[in-house]
Amino acid sequence: MKAVDQQGKPPAAAAQDTTGTSATSGAPEANGTCGATGASGADATHLTTKAPAAPCIPDVPLAASGPPEGHAPAVGDPFDRDELPSPPGATMRLLGSLLRPRRAYVVVSVLLLLLQQAAVQAGPLLVAYAIDRGVPAFRQQNYGPLVAVAVGYLLCAVASGALQYAFFRMSARVSQDVLLDLRGRIFRHGQALSVDFHERYTSGRLISRATTDVESLRELLSEGLQELIAVVLAFVYISALLLWLDLGLGAVAVASFVPLYLLIRLYRRRVGVVFARRSSAVAAVIVKFTETLNGIRPVRAFRRERANDEVFARLNRTHELSNGDSLLEMARYVTGSRLVANTAVAAIVLWGAHRVASGSLALGVLAAAALYLRRLYDPIDRLGMFLNSFQSASASLEKIAGLLAQTPAVPEPSEPRSLPVHDSEHPGREARFEGVRFAYRTGGEVLPRFDLTLAAGETVAVVGSTGAGKSTLAKLLARFYDPTEGRVLLDGTDLRDLATPELRRGVVMVTQEAFLFSGTVTENIAIGRSDASREDIERAAKAIGAHDFIVGLPDGYDTDVRKRGGRISAGQRQLVAFARALLADPAVLILDEATSSLDIPGERAVQRAMHTVLRGRTAVVIAHRLSTVEVADRVLVMEHGRIVEDGPPAQLIGREGRFADLHRAWRDSLV
Numbered sequence: 001m002k003a004v005d006q007q008g009k010p011p012a013a014a015a016q017d018t019t020g021t022s023a024t025s026g027a028p029e030a031n032g033t034c035g036a037t038g039a040s041g042a043d044a045t046h047l048t049t050k051a052p053a054a055p056c057i058p059d060v061p062l063a064a065s066g067p068p069e070g071h072a073p074a075v076g077d078p079f080d081r082d083e084l085p086s087p088p089g090a091t092m093r094l095l096g097s098l099l100r101p102r103r104a105y106v107v108v109s110v111l112l113l114l115l116q117q118a119a120v121q122a123g124p125l126l127v128a129y130a131i132d133r134g135v136p137a138f139r140q141q142n143y144g145p146l147v148a149v150a151v152g153y154l155l156c157a158v159a160s161g162a163l164q165y166a167f168f169r170m171s172a173r174v175s176q177d178v179l180l181d182l183r184g185r186i187f188r189h190g191q192a193l194s195v196d197f198h199e200r201y202t203s204g205r206l207i208s209r210a211t212t213d214v215e216s217l218r219e220l221l222s223e224g225l226q227e228l229i230a231v232v233l234a235f236v237y238i239s240a241l242l243l244w245l246d247l248g249l250g251a252v253a254v255a256s257f258v259p260l261y262l263l264i265r266l267y268r269r270r271v272g273v274v275f276a277r278r279s280s281a282v283a284a285v286i287v288k289f290t291e292t293l294n295g296i297r298p299v300r301a302f303r304r305e306r307a308n309d310e311v312f313a314r315l316n317r318t319h320e321l322s323n324g325d326s327l328l329e330m331a332r333y334v335t336g337s338r339l340v341a342n343t344a345v346a347a348i349v350l351w352g353a354h355r356v357a358s359g360s361l362a363l364g365v366l367a368a369a370a371l372y373l374r375r376l377y378d379p380i381d382r383l384g385m386f387l388n389s390f391q392s393a394s395a396s397l398e399k400i401a402g403l404l405a406q407t408p409a410v411p412e413p414s415e416p417r418s419l420p421v422h423d424s425e426h427p428g429r430e431a432r433f434e435g436v437r438f439a440y441r442t443g444g445e446v447l448p449r450f451d452l453t454l455a456a457g458e459t460v461a462v463v464g465s466t467g468a469g470k471s472t473l474a475k476l477l478a479r480f481y482d483p484t485e486g487r488v489l490l491d492g493t494d495l496r497d498l499a500t501p502e503l504r505r506g507v508v509m510v511t512q513e514a515f516l517f518s519g520t521v522t523e524n525i526a527i528g529r530s531d532a533s534r535e536d537i538e539r540a541a542k543a544i545g546a547h548d549f550i551v552g553l554p555d556g557y558d559t560d561v562r563k564r565g566g567r568i569s570a571g572q573r574q575l576v577a578f579a580r581a582l583l584a585d586p587a588v589l590i591l592d593e594a595t596s597s598l599d600i601p602g603e604r605a606v607q608r609a610m611h612t613v614l615r616g617r618t619a620v621v622i623a624h625r626l627s628t629v630e631v632a633d634r635v636l637v638m639e640h641g642r643i644v645e646d647g648p649p650a651q652l653i654g655r656e657g658r659f660a661d662l663h664r665a666w667r668d669s670l671v
């Protein structure tokens, strides 16, 4: 089977696929298209034959940025550019949905900041009052105004500190809640999306959304946003105060906002492009990183280290360059804004001094204006930085919104139906493909129109050359995809009408990868049925023949299998996967038989376990061994998406056909 079977499953799919899947990243199609026959191309005991047209691609991650091998993406595929199409306004709606549940906190935070800024900006006004009123009064032994100024200053300082503290507490709570919510949404949505989404949108990108992009939002919320609002508020307060103190000086200050605004607009536009590019570049670096480390065995086996280093260095450099671009934009902005600010300050001070000299402006007002100007223009450099984090966060939010706007290609039914009550006399359920055609989104038609009925309780082996469409057929039955045309029915009910839990009870697919999640052996088996007791789990393991090896593990059933089951062998992993499937007890079981070369006792154990797990249900086995096919009631031989032979194995052997050839080759190999 192709590696694409084994990559990123969505919840519906993952739930059905009791062996789960790796969170591998990168172009999944680039991995292991040798699959079924790669290791045993000429080995006639493996029924998946190698079609001459299908090249055997080593199981090695290639360039992360390149199109997946064998599945050229559509021209301008947004998945390729890390730009998911999202409906207009999705970003604002996402922001709204994040803030709405915390609106009371948001409103209080803004009020606190408004008050805090008012307290801060009162300072220069008090200075003006002290110079123009306090000092003359002081000269006449009237200390009241100066004392009032001192007390007022102190009160403002205390109030500003207290308000700032309250604001920090409030806003920290909002930002923590928002980030928690957002990360949870990304994870849940990532799981809910269909298999075909994950085949196109690598898990590295998903990781990047949940980490780098959420992190850039965190930076904005915890550091930048408060400063940004404070600067904007300061602009509003100071402009109003300057205009109130002196209309002329205020007007010059306000006029300087026009070039500043134009500069900011230009900066935002340019840096926005840079940040979107940078976010994609970071994602590409993460994709390459995770892909390489997930595929470390084939990387070593095929000595891809050097090639990978080169690709990684290129991606890293692109990332670095986009960082450099953002700094360059920042430098341009700072230079421009300082020029405007210094010109405005020089004009105001010169004109103000002239007016003080001519007696048309009070000295205190000029002093207050000078202080305000400092406060006005000082944060302008930092404004660029806050805008940076704002821009970076909005680019990230846009990407997250794009991801969250994706809808599963395999949607939940609006009016779910139930499967008919299971007849315990007749195990399994009937599966029927009715006028089914199927094409992957990124390729041509894989299965031309066909009809097929699998009787309840029947064990059907599917054989054929690599790329013939065996897994695709199986994946349609597990509803990893919906057919492009036609219906797949389980006991007469369209799979599209079954809610995920019902479907999961009905159909389970075990992939050959036999993926183990981190956790104990018990937990891994219990994935088949979460309410299973320890006894149920042990019973399943015993029935499968896994009990002996499990009790031999360091902590028996409580042994942590660690990542990817590194502690247990491939055959043992298969046994755990079968125990999991037995526990799930589905009416229809789809089994992608492992092709990995197990040792003979290991292979026998797996074969025995397979027969146990197949018994009493409808079973579809994508078979690679003749011993498996011989126990099947029926064999389907597939070629180029069509079923070219269909019948009991003995009957097919009697005919001169594809299966008879395979059978003969197998017999010969035994001699």
Ligand SMILES: Nc1ncnc2c1ncn2[C@@H]1O[C@H](COP(=O)(O)OP(=O)(O)OP(=O)(O)O)[C@@H](O)[C@H]1O
Residues within 6 Å of the ligand: 001, 002, 004, 033, 034, 035, 036, 048, 070, 071, 199, 440, 441, 442, 443, 446, 464, 465, 466, 467, 468, 469, 470, 471, 472, 473
């Ligand atoms: N996700 C995908 N997107 C596009 N095309 C795909 C995808 N998965 C498989 N295909 C194509 O569909 C065809 C059938 O593939 P499928 O995996 O069903 O074959 P298979 O018979 O199971 O092969 P194998 O034994 O090698 O696993 C192949 O041409 C393959 O390249």
